[in-house]
Amino acid sequence: MKIPLMKCAFSHEEETKRKLAEFIISAPRLSMDKQCAMFEKEFSTYQGQRDGIFFNSGGSANLAMFQALKNLGLLKNGDKIGFSALTWSTNLMPIIQLGMEPVAVDCDSHTLNVMSHNLKKRLADTKLQALFITNALGFAGDLDEIKNICHENKMLLLEDNCEALGTELKNGGKTGTFGGMASFSFFVAHHMSTVEGGMICTDNSEYAEMLRIVRANGWDRNLTPAQQEKWRARYGVGSEFEAKYTFFDLGFNLRPNEMTGFLGRSQLKYLPENVIKRQEHYLRLEKTMLSNPDLLGFTHDHIKLLSNFAFPVMCKSMELREKYVSIFEKAGVEARPMIAGNIQKQPFYKKYVSKLYELPGADAVHDCGFYCGNCPELNDEELNIIADALRKK
Numbered sequence: 001m002k003i004p005l006m007k008c009a010f011s012h013e014e015e016t017k018r019k020l021a022e023f024i025i026s027a028p029r030l031s032m033d034k035q036c037a038m039f040e041k042e043f044s045t046y047q048g049q050r051d052g053i054f055f056n057s058g059g060s061a062n063l064a065m066f067q068a069l070k071n072l073g074l075l076k077n078g079d080k081i082g083f084s085a086l087t088w089s090t091n092l093m094p095i096i097q098l099g100m101e102p103v104a105v106d107c108d109s110h111t112l113n114v115m116s117h118n119l120k121k122r123l124a125d126t127k128l129q130a131l132f133i134t135n136a137l138g139f140a141g142d143l144d145e146i147k148n149i150c151h152e153n154k155m156l157l158l159e160d161n162c163e164a165l166g167t168e169l170k171n172g173g174k175t176g177t178f179g180g181m182a183s184f185s186f187f188v189a190h191h192m193s194t195v196e197g198g199m200i201c202t203d204n205s206e207y208a209e210m211l212r213i214v215r216a217n218g219w220d221r222n223l224t225p226a227q228q229e230k231w232r233a234r235y236g237v238g239s240e241f242e243a244k245y246t247f248f249d250l251g252f253n254l255r256p257n258e259m260t261g262f263l264g265r266s267q268l269k270y271l272p273e274n275v276i277k278r279q280e281h282y283l284r285l286e287k288t289m290l291s292n293p294d295l296l297g298f299t300h301d302h303i304k305l306l307s308n309f310a311f312p313v314m315c316k317s318m319e320l321r322e323k324y325v326s327i328f329e330k331a332g333v334e335a336r337p338m339i340a341g342n343i344q345k346q347p348f349y350k351k352y353v354s355k356l357y358e359l360p361g362a363d364a365v366h367d368c369g370f371y372c373g374n375c376p377e378l379n380d381e382e383l384n385i386i387a388d389a390l391r392k393k
C-alpha cells in the first residue's frame with residue numbers, strides 16, 4: 001500500500017524513538033508517575049481546561065467517564081443516553097456494559113455529525129438523561145446550539161473528541177470544551193500518538209476526582225492530600241496503612257505508564273503545526289472532490305479550524321462508492337468504511353439493544369461513504385495521487 005491510513009507512529013519518529021529509548025534507560029520508575037502528571041497538565045492547558053486525566057486508551061477514557069457519572073449518582077441503571085449514530089464501538093459500548101440504554105441520534109450527512117436539528121428530532125420522541133456526542137473525523141456539529149438544548153432539557157453533555165483534537169468552532173472555541181467532560185485518543189492513527197493512550201479533560205473538579213478513583217482500582221492514591229482526607233474521614237479510614245488497600249468506589253485499572261506520558265509530552269509540541277497541515281491537506285483535496293459530480297461535499301462553514309482526522313468521501317450512490325473505493329485501492333490508497341457506519345447495523349448492537357431508530361443520515365454515510373488517511377506527513381506526490389483518485393472517472 002503506497003498510502004496507508006497512517007504513515008508513521010510519531011511526528012519526528014526517529015528522534016522520538018531515540019529519546020524514548022534514552023528515557024527508558026534512565027527513568028527511575030516506569031509505572032504512572034511524574035511524566036504522566038506533567039502530560040496531564042500540559043494537555044489540559046492546551047485544551048484550556050482545569051483537569052486532564054490520562055488513561056491507557058480513548059476507549060478506557062469513555063468507560064471511566066460513565067463509571068464516574070454512575071459513582072457520583074448522576075446516571076443510573078436504565079437511563080437513556082443519546083449518542084451519535086456515526087461513531088466508534090467503544091463510544092457507546094460502555095453505556096450498554098454499565099446497564100444504561102443507548103439511544104442513537106442521527107447524523108447529518110453534510111457535516112458527518114449530530115446537528116441541533118437531529119437532537120431536537122430525537123428529543124421529540126425520547127427523553128434523554130445525557131448526550132454523548134462524537135465529533136466525527138475532525139468535523140463537528142453546531143455544538144454551541146447543542147449545548148443550549150442540553151441545558152434547557154437538563155441533560156448532561158459529554159463529548160467524544162477522539163477524532164477531533166484541535167478543531168475549533170466559530171462559536172464557542174475548541175471541540176472537547178462544550179460538555180462536562182470530553183475524551184481523547186492517542187492511538188497511533190490519531191492527531192497525536194502515545195502508541196496507546198487516552199485522556200479526559202474537564203473543568204469539573206468533582207468529575208476529575210472521581211475519574212482518578214475509577215482509573216485506579218477505586219482507591220484514593222492519586223488524589224490530593226485534601227481529597228484523601230475527605231474520603232478517609234467519610235469512611236473512617238484511620239491510618240495510611242489501612243488507606244493503602246481501601247477501595248472507595250467502583251473502578252478498573254485503566255492507568256497509563258511513564259513511557260506514554262513521556263511520548264505525550266514530546267508529541268504535544270508538534271500538535272499545533274500538525275493540525276494546520278491536516279486542515280491544509282483537507283482544503284486542497286476538497287477542491288478536487290467538489291469538482292467531481294459523482295461526489296458530494298461537506299459543510300464546514302461553522303468550523304474555524306478543521307483538524308481533519310481522515311479525508312472523507314461521500315458518493316452519490318452505493319455503486320459509485322464501490323467504484324471509487326476500487327479506484328483508491330488500485331492507486332494504492334488505503335480506503336476504509338466511514339467509521340462504524342450506522343452503528344445500529346453492527347452485530348454487537350443487534351445482540352444487546354432492541355430499540356432501533358430511523359437514521360437516514362447515518363444510513364447514507366453507511367452506504368455511500370468511505371475515507372482515506374490524512375496525516376501531516378503526506379507529501380505533494382502523495383496528495384496528488386489522492387487528488388487523482390478523486391477526479392471524475
Ligand SMILES: Cc1ncc(COP(=O)(O)O)c(C=O)c1O
Nearest residue numbers: 057058059088162163185186187
Ligand atoms: C470516536 C472514537 N472514540 C473512541 C475511540 C477509541 O480510542 P482508542 O483506540 O484509543 O481506544 C476511537 C478510536 O479510533 C474513536 O474514533
